[in-house]
Amino acid sequence: MNIGVIGGGAAGFFAAIQASQQGNTVTIFEKSPKLLSKVKISGGGRCNVTHRPMEISKLVKNYPRGEKFLKKVFRHFKSEDTIQWFESRSVPLKIEQDGRMFPVSDNSQSIIDALLKEANKLGIQILKSNGIQSIQVKGSGFLLISDKGNFAMDKLIVAGGGHPKVEGYGFLKGLKHTIASPIPSLFTFNTPQEPILKLMGVSMPMAHVKIEGTKLNYQGPLLITHWGISGPAVLKLSAFGANWLYEQQYQAKAIINWNVNFNEISYLDHLKSYALNHPHRMVQKNTLFDIPGRLWEHLCEKSEIKSDQTYNHLGKKQINKLVQNLFCYILTMKGKTTFKEEFVTAGGIPLNEVNANTMESIYHPNLYFAGEILNVDGITGGFNFQAAWSTGYLAGVSSKQNSL
Numbered sequence: 001m002n003i004g005v006i007g008g009g010a011a012g013f014f015a016a017i018q019a020s021q022q023g024n025t026v027t028i029f030e031k032s033p034k035l036l037s038k039v040k041i042s043g044g045g046r047c048n049v050t051h052r053p054m055e056i057s058k059l060v061k062n063y064p065r066g067e068k069f070l071k072k073v074f075r076h077f078k079s080e081d082t083i084q085w086f087e088s089r090s091v092p093l094k095i096e097q098d099g100r101m102f103p104v105s106d107n108s109q110s111i112i113d114a115l116l117k118e119a120n121k122l123g124i125q126i127l128k129s130n131g132i133q134s135i136q137v138k139g140s141g142f143l144l145i146s147d148k149g150n151f152a153m154d155k156l157i158v159a160g161g162g163h164p165k166v167e168g169y170g171f172l173k174g175l176k177h178t179i180a181s182p183i184p185s186l187f188t189f190n191t192p193q194e195p196i197l198k199l200m201g202v203s204m205p206m207a208h209v210k211i212e213g214t215k216l217n218y219q220g221p222l223l224i225t226h227w228g229i230s231g232p233a234v235l236k237l238s239a240f241g242a243n244w245l246y247e248q249q250y251q252a253k254a255i256i257n258w259n260v261n262f263n264e265i266s267y268l269d270h271l272k273s274y275a276l277n278h279p280h281r282m283v284q285k286n287t288l289f290d291i292p293g294r295l296w297e298h299l300c301e302k303s304e305i306k307s308d309q310t311y312n313h314l315g316k317k318q319i320n321k322l323v324q325n326l327f328c329y330i331l332t333m334k335g336k337t338t339f340k341e342e343f344v345t346a347g348g349i350p351l352n353e354v355n356a357n358t359m360e361s362i363y364h365p366n367l368y369f370a371g372e373i374l375n376v377d378g379i380t381g382g383f384n385f386q387a388a389w390s391t392g393y394l395a396g397v398s399s400k401q402n403s404l
Helices: 010-020 037-045 056-062 067-073 079-087 109-121 166-172 195-199 232-240 242-247 264-277 293-302 316-327 383-401
Strands: 002-006 025-029 093-095 100-103 125-127 132-138 141-146 149-153 155-158 180-185 187-190 203-211 217-224 228-230 251-257 329-334 336-338 344-348 367-369
Touching (some): 002 010, 002 141, 002 149, 010 025, 010 109, 010 155, 010 383, 025 149, 067 383, 079 093, 141 155, 155 383, 166 180, 180 232, 180 242, 195 217, 203 232, 217 232, 228 232, 232 242, 264 316, 293 316, 316 329, 367 383
Parallel strands (some): 002 025, 002 155, 155 367
Antiparallel strands (some): 132 141, 180 344, 187 336, 203 251, 217 228, 251 329
C-alpha cells in the first residue's frame, strides 16, 4: 500500500515512521530543500522536545486552541511515550527546572539524526524540493500533483505545517475541508512610545501581565527588550489572546505586576514598614521587592521620587504612585514581533472536521492530518512539539490499521 506524507517536519516524519512499520511503502514530500528545519532551530538549537510529563487534564491546559481535541489524542500518545521513543533510540532527554525537556546533548541534531535514522532503516522515500500543488481524490485514493510529477497514493497524511497566510493552504482546494484563517500566536508586545525601552535587557523572574478590559492574563518570567516586552509570560499571554489581539490590530494596554509575590496591600505595607525601619536611606538606591536597580529607579522616577529623596521624606501621594507602578504598571501596546524564528500560527484545518481518535478526515476516508496544519497550537515549553509527535503518531498508526 502506498502512503504519501506531505511535510518533512516533526509531525510528518513521526507519521511516516508509524505508517511504514507494517511494510507499507511511504513517501515524504517536502517542498523545501531542508528537512526538519523547525526541529533544527527550536529552543535555540537545542530542540525543546516535550514538557515534563503531567496528567492529561493538566497537559491540555497549555493549548489555547485544541484543548478538548487533544484530550482524546493524548490518550493514545503523550509525553511519557515521546520520552520513551527517543530514549529507546539512544537519545536521552533531560528535564530543566521549568519543565522543558531537551536532549542531553543540548543539540537538536540528536533529534534530527534519530528521526532520519529510523526513516532510513524503514526505507521511507524522501523527496525534497518537491511541493504539492494540488490533491485530487481518485476513488478511495489520491493523486498528488507535485513540482516533479504526479503521484498516486492509496492513503495520504497531510502534515504541511502552519502558514501565515490562507494562500499557503491552497494545495488543499481540491478537498472538502475549510480553513480557519491563520493568525499569529506566540509573539512579543511592541511598545514603541514607552520610556521603559531604555531598560532593554532587564528581566523579572515572575511577573503577572494582564490585558486591560479582558480576562486575559498570565504570569511567568518577563523580559524588557529594545522593542517592548517579551519572555514566557508575554508569549503565553499572546497565544491565549491571539484572536482578541488580532481583532484589536495589536492595539491594547498591558498591565504589569512586577512581582507576583506581592499585591497592592502587601506592597504598601512593606513600603511603610521599610520606611519606618530605614528612614534615612535613599529610595532610589535601596531597592525593594527583588526589583532590579535600573527598573527600580525608573519606577521611582515615574512616581516623582527624586534621586536624593530618603524614605522618611516620601509623601503619601508618592507612596501610592509607587505602589501603583509596582502593582499596576500600564504599557501601551502598538504592534507585535514574531518570537525568534519559531513561528507558530493559530488556524488551519478546523478540529471538528477531523476524528480526534484517528486523525482521519470526516469528509475523505484514507486522508489524515497531523501537526500545525490543524487548528491547534500550544504555548512555549515543548507543547507544540508534543502535539506534533502525538498527532503524527496517531495519523500514522491509523493509516496503517485501516485496510482499503
